Amino acid sequence: PTCSVERCATVFSYILVAIFFPISIFFCIITVREFNRAVIFRMGRLRKGGQGPGLVFILPCVDSYGLVDLRTRVEIIPSQEMLTKDAVTISVDAVLFYCVKSSTFAVIQISNVHDSTILIAQxxxxxxxxxxxLHELLTSREELSREVGEAVHHATARWGVRVERVEIKDIALPEVLQRSLSSEAEALREARAKVISAEGELDASRALKEASDVMSENQITLQVSNADIYNRNC
Structure with missing residues (x-):
């Protein structure tokens, strides 16, 4: 019975198009842009997917359609407080680059493919x-970006989505932790400066000791040096 009703409705639509031709042609042709694809339904059933670009024919009254944008979308993954493995609370700002590869799946598999992709990424x-x-996150952002991109791509592939990449913009730390890390870095710099100063003094003392040993071994040189010092003082 359902198929019979669909056939009757389709035939009736063709008759109306023929009766009101050429005016009806303006209601039967839609223009699909280069970056869009049309998914056409006939009385609720999928008729054709991924139609376009160019002119696409539809039947008034029985056909409906949806347009899907195939261009790459750039979406900001909403920042949220997250807990690392070592119990540090941070916020991560990231950007998601993705596009729709299958317009049919993007329409029939999920109600809102874009919002769902952002939620999956989040x-x-x-x-x-x-x-x-925290140390792994701060030193290997590229690895985190790659892992997030692969996981999101795997989860959204059945919706006809292809994740191109994920970029980590910033990792925000709590102010208390920032001050602690800053104090630690300053302490390390001061300790390094003291080590360098101590090494310089040690090298200078070694040079003086070597000079003293050489002069004590050579009495003539020592006497000449003493005479020179005496003459300068006079």
């Missing part, structure tokens, strides 16, 4: 941050 980021220490 939860994936939080889960992966929880498996790494």
């Amino acid at each position: 939860t994936t980021m939080r889960n992966l941050v929880g498996t790494k220490t």
Whole structure:
């Protein structure tokens, strides 16, 4: 019965198009841009997916369609407080680059592919941050970006989405931790400066000792040096 109704409705639509031709042609042709694809449904059933670019024919009354943008989208992954493996609370700012590769899947598999992709990226980021220490996050941002991108791509592939890359913009630390790290870095710099100063004094004392040994071994040189010092004082 359902198929019969669909056939009757389709035939009736063709008859209307023929009766009101050429005016009806303006209601039967849609223009699909180069970066869009049209997914056409006939009485709720998928008829054609990924139509375009150019002119696409539809039947009024029985056909409906949706346009899907295939261009690369740049979305900011909302920042949120996350807990690292070593129990440090941080905030990560990241950017997601992705595009729709299958317009049909993007329409029939999920209601809002873009919002869902952002939510997947947000939860994936939080889960992966929880498996790494603060030191690992600060020293290997590229690795975190790669892991998040691969995980999000795997989760959204069935929606017709391809994740191109994820970029970590910033890792924000609590103010108390920032002051602590700053104090630690300053203490390390002071300790390094003291070590360098001590090494310089040690080298100078070694040079003086070597000079003293040479002069004590050579009495003539010592006498000449004493005479020279005496003449300068006079």
